[in-house]
Amino acid sequence: MQKSEVETRVRESFDRQALMNTLGAKLDIVKDGEVHIRLPASEHITQQHGFAHAGAIASIADSACGYACYSKMEKDDAILSVEFKINLLAPAAGESFLAIGKVIRSGRTISVASAEIFALVGNDEPKCIAVMQATMMRIESKQGLNG
Amino acid sequence: MQKSEVETRVRESFDRQALMNTLGAKLDIVKDGEVHIRLPASEHITQQHGFAHAGAIASIADSACGYACYSKMEKDDAILSVEFKINLLAPAAGESFLAIGKVIRSGRTISVASAEIFALVGNDEPKCIAVMQATMMRIESKQGLNG
Amino acid sequence: MQKSEVETRVRESFDRQALMNTLGAKLDIVKDGEVHIRLPASEHITQQHGFAHAGAIASIADSACGYACYSKMEKDDAILSVEFKINLLAPAAGESFLAIGKVIRSGRTISVASAEIFALVGNDEPKCIAVMQATMMRIESKQGLNG
Amino acid sequence: MQKSEVETRVRESFDRQALMNTLGAKLDIVKDGEVHIRLPASEHITQQHGFAHAGAIASIADSACGYACYSKMEKDDAILSVEFKINLLAPAAGESFLAIGKVIRSGRTISVASAEIFALVGNDEPKCIAVMQATMMRIESKQGLNG
Numbered sequence: 001m002q003k004s005e006v007e008t009r010v011r012e013s014f015d016r017q018a019l020m021n022t023l024g025a026k027l028d029i030v031k032d033g034e035v036h037i038r039l040p041a042s043e044h045i046t047q048q049h050g051f052a053h054a055g056a057i058a059s060i061a062d063s064a065c066g067y068a069c070y071s072k073m074e075k076d077d078a079i080l081s082v083e084f085k086i087n088l089l090a091p092a093a094g095e096s097f098l099a100i101g102k103v104i105r106s107g108r109t110i111s112v113a114s115a116e117i118f119a120l121v122g123n124d125e126p127k128c129i130a131v132m133q134a135t136m137m138r139i140e141s142k143q144g145l146n147g
Numbered sequence: 148m149q150k151s152e153v154e155t156r157v158r159e160s161f162d163r164q165a166l167m168n169t170l171g172a173k174l175d176i177v178k179d180g181e182v183h184i185r186l187p188a189s190e191h192i193t194q195q196h197g198f199a200h201a202g203a204i205a206s207i208a209d210s211a212c213g214y215a216c217y218s219k220m221e222k223d224d225a226i227l228s229v230e231f232k233i234n235l236l237a238p239a240a241g242e243s244f245l246a247i248g249k250v251i252r253s254g255r256t257i258s259v260a261s262a263e264i265f266a267l268v269g270n271d272e273p274k275c276i277a278v279m280q281a282t283m284m285r286i287e288s289k290q291g292l293n294g
Numbered sequence: 295m296q297k298s299e300v301e302t303r304v305r306e307s308f309d310r311q312a313l314m315n316t317l318g319a320k321l322d323i324v325k326d327g328e329v330h331i332r333l334p335a336s337e338h339i340t341q342q343h344g345f346a347h348a349g350a351i352a353s354i355a356d357s358a359c360g361y362a363c364y365s366k367m368e369k370d371d372a373i374l375s376v377e378f379k380i381n382l383l384a385p386a387a388g389e390s391f392l393a394i395g396k397v398i399r400s401g402r403t404i405s406v407a408s409a410e411i412f413a414l415v416g417n418d419e420p421k422c423i424a425v426m427q428a429t430m431m432r433i434e435s436k437q438g439l440n441g
Numbered sequence: 442m443q444k445s446e447v448e449t450r451v452r453e454s455f456d457r458q459a460l461m462n463t464l465g466a467k468l469d470i471v472k473d474g475e476v477h478i479r480l481p482a483s484e485h486i487t488q489q490h491g492f493a494h495a496g497a498i499a500s501i502a503d504s505a506c507g508y509a510c511y512s513k514m515e516k517d518d519a520i521l522s523v524e525f526k527i528n529l530l531a532p533a534a535g536e537s538f539l540a541i542g543k544v545i546r547s548g549r550t551i552s553v554a555s556a557e558i559f560a561l562v563g564n565d566e567p568k569c570i571a572v573m574q575a576t577m578m579r580i581e582s583k584q585g586l587n588g
Contacts (some may be wrong), residue, residue, distance in 0.1 A: 018193045019200035022169065044169045053166035054228040055209050059202025079202040082551060083576055085232035085379045085526055087406045087427060089399040104425055105383040109550060110523060110578065112381045114425065131398055131408065131429045133381060135524055135576060137551065225431060230429055232379055232526045234553045234574060236546040251572055252530040255432065256403060257376060259528045263571065266344065278545060278555070280528060280574045282377055282429060312487040313494035316463065340459045347460035348522040349500025356496050375495040379526035 005014065007009050007020050009075065010067050011132075017063060027067075033103040035067040040096045052092035057117055057130050059100075061086060064101030065113035065134035072106040074142030082110070084134035094119030111136045149235070156222065157214050164210060172207050173213075180250040182214040187243045199239035204246075204264055208233060211248030212260035212281035219253040223288030226275050231281035234268065239276050241266030248279075258283045303369065304329065304361050311357060319354050321361075323398035327397040329361040334390045351393075351411055351424050354381060359428035360393030366400040370435030376404070378428035380430035386423050388413030395426075405430045450510050450516065451476065458504060462545050463465075474544040481537045484526075493533035498558055498571050501534040502527060505542030506575035509511035513547040519583030523551070525575035533570050535560030542573075552577045 003011070007030040014020060014027045020037070023045055028036035037060045039045070039052070047053040062084050070079045101115040113134050118126035150158070154177040161167060161174045167184070170192055175183035176219050184207045186192070186199070194200040243249045248262040260281050266271035297305070301324040308314060308321040314331070317339055322330035331354045333339070333346070341347040356378050364373045395409040407428050412420035444452070448471040455461060455468045461478070464486055469477035480486070488494040503525050505564070511520045536585045542556040554575050559567035 013195045016193075016195040017200060018191050019203055024190045044165050046163075046165045048160045048163040049225065053164060053206060053209075054231070055202060055206025056166055058209070058231075059200060062200075062202050063319060078196065080238070081235050083232065083234040083553075084201070084205075084231065085427060085523065087230040087398075087429060088228050089406055091151045091227070093212070104381075104422070112383055112425070112524075128398070131406070131427060133425060135381060230377065230406075232491060232574060234545075236553055249571070251528075259377075259530055259572070275545070278553070278574060280526060280572060282528060305570065307489045310487075310489040312485050313497055316485045318547045336527060338459050340457075341452045342457040343519065347458060347500060349496060349503050349505075350460055350523070352499045352525075353494060353496025353504070356494075356499070374532070375529050377526065377528040378495070378499075379524065381524040382522050385521070 001063060005075070006032065006071050010071055012086055013070065014067065019059060022033055022061060023059060030071065033068055033072055035064050035071065035101045037064045037097055037099045041082040041094055052097060052109060054088050057092050057097060058086050060097065060132065061101065061115040061117050062134060064099040064115045065132060066136055068101035068103045068113045069111035069136040072111065073138055078139040080137050080139055082135040082137050084132055086130055086132040088130050090127065090129045094121050095115040095122045098126065109138055111138065152222070153179065153218050157218055160217065161214065166206060167210060170203055170206060177218065180196060180215055180219055182211045182218065182248050184211045184246045185243055188241055199244060200234050204239050204244060205233050205247040207244065208248065208262040208264050208279040209281060211246040211262045212279060213283055215248035215250045215260045216283040218257035219250055219258065220285055225286040227284050227286055229282040229284050231279055233277055233279040235277050237274065237276045238273065239266060241268050243267045245273065256285055258285065299369070300326065300365050304365055307364065308361065312352060314357060317350055317353060324365065327362055327366055329358050329365065329395045331358045331393045332390055335388055336386050346391060347381050352380050353390060354391065354393040354429060355395065355409040355411050355424065355426040358393040358409045359426060360430055362395035362397045362403035362407045363400060363430040366397055366405065367432055372433040374431050374433055376429040376431050378426055380424055380426040382424050384421065384423045386413060388415050390414045392420065403432055405432065446516070447512050448472065449513055454511065455508065460500060461504060462571050464497055464500060471512065473511055474509055476512065476542045478505045478540045479537055479555060482535055493538060494531050494556050498533050501538065501540040502542065502556040502558050502573040503575060504569065505540040505556045507577055508575060509542035509544045509554045510547060510552035510577040513544055513552065515580055519576050519580040521580055523576040523578050525573055527571055527573040529571050531568065531570045533560060535562050537561045539567065549578055552579065
């Protein structure tokens with residue numbers, strides 16, 4: 001199936017987020033108002049106890065929230081994170097992590113999204129290990145930013 | 148000067164946070180209730196516009212808050228992030244970034260810290276680009292975690 | 295139908311929250327892990343533009359989150375808010391407001407809940423005007439607090 | 442001493458916040474970028490244990506943050522809360538509470554403020570019982586809101 005203009009735009013922007021590549025994160029599903037990002041567990045993203053660092057989990061959740069909002073914007077808009085808040089519900093232990101970001105409100109200037117982050121182990125039921133609530137700002141094309 | 152037991156303990160724990168090494172972050176000052184972490188700007192931590200990704204900034208701020216609280220704990224305690232919230236005040240542009248975490252309240256179970264994150268360019272006045280408010284939980288030694 | 299022990303306990307505690315009465319808030323549905331609180335719009339809870347003040351909306355959302363978590367606790371436990379974060383999605387205009395709090399994670403010490411707050415006007419579709427993410431702490435009975 | 446245009450504007454707007462009157466809150470100091478609001482302890486703002494309800498504390502902190510930002514805006518601007526996050530550091534026990542809101546960043550569209558909330562008892566050292574981090578949005582005069 002052909003990718004939509006929105007999906008192409010989100011994927012191109014994601015590919016420019018070098019941090020995602022550094023962490024090992026991959027863009028999974030891109031839908032209208034919903035974006036999934038996967039992060040394999042690996043030694044280089046750990047904290048002191050061997051779990052994934054809260055910052056790594058927050059990074060993919062922030063990107064998932066941002067791109068969920070960005071999927072609702074116009075072609076020439078850019079987006080910046082205003083703020084986000086994350087609750088860590090359980091240690092980030094698993095084979096991989098999946099952040100699912102969804103738009104709650106898409107506004108002219110301010111958009112709000114939430115994310116759930118799941119730990120995945122084999123065929124086990126995904127376990128929700130963190131939840132995020134994030135505020136994003138649309139930057140109009142004339143500001144010289146892209147994506 | 149000899150390092151204090153607290154500083155040694157914080158530095159050993161920081162060295163086990165592989166994510167800090169992956170991002171390029173270095174532990175700078177460790178004081179009682181205050182911890183500084185530095186992150187040089189580099190291509191591999193960027194977002195789509197070439198600024199440092201909010202997740203990279205949040206990662207060093209979370210660690211600075213966590214270690215500020217950890218510096219107030221006992222030798223055998225461990226610490227986990229319960230939640231944090233970060234406001235991004237300006238795009239993360241600069242030669243390096245400095246997160247300064249300070250304990251606001253050190254409790255038996257719950258501790259609260261805040262961090263300011265500055266962008267540094269040459270000898271310019273440091274510019275505050277983000278602020279964090281974070282909640283940490285002390286895990287007693289008997290739980291089998293360390294640091 | 296007879297009220298459950300949990301519902302009775304939640305209702306007795308709510309009745310001791312004098313602020314709820316001051317605002318005009320009523321406890322609506324109490325289920326296992328989910329609590330609804332209603333607040334009629336009225337002049338005495340407004341902000342400067344005549345909308346309900348964000349603090350009034352936050353108050354019922356905090357109580358809804360707290361009691362959702364409390365519904366999962368033991369008879370002699372007490373509960374305190376550790377922190378909460380609320381996004382205001384639209385001005386709080388309507389005939390009444392409904393905060394629906396749901397437990398996300400119920401832990402031994404720390405519980406996490408989220409709330410959606412809706413504005414109600416006649417038979418219109420409820421409009422989500424705010425979302426909250428909150429952290430609660432269980433206080434064991436021996437600490438001398440009740441409810 | 443004559444009140445400044447800013448102080449007059451803040452005070453007029455505060456007087457239209459009926460919730461502040463309902464809670465018993467008074468506007469204290471108004472400076473450029475800093476606003477103090479006092480709330481006497483009283484039975485009608487309590488939660489189930491007799492402490493001031495977190496929602497009452499959040500209400501004065503939100504207003505203190507909002508007016509701190511508003512003090513930096515233009516005469517015809519209005520202001521709305523985008524979101525806020527509050528950590529409750531200790532039970533809100535005392536004779537009165539003082540919320541001190543300060544601007545962290547005053548932007549064209551988005552402003553960020555923080556607040557500390559203190560419990561006051563006689564001549565005792567004020568005790569910090571809560572900290573808030575808040576995001577505010579400037580609404581240009583043409584939107585039909587005032588203050």
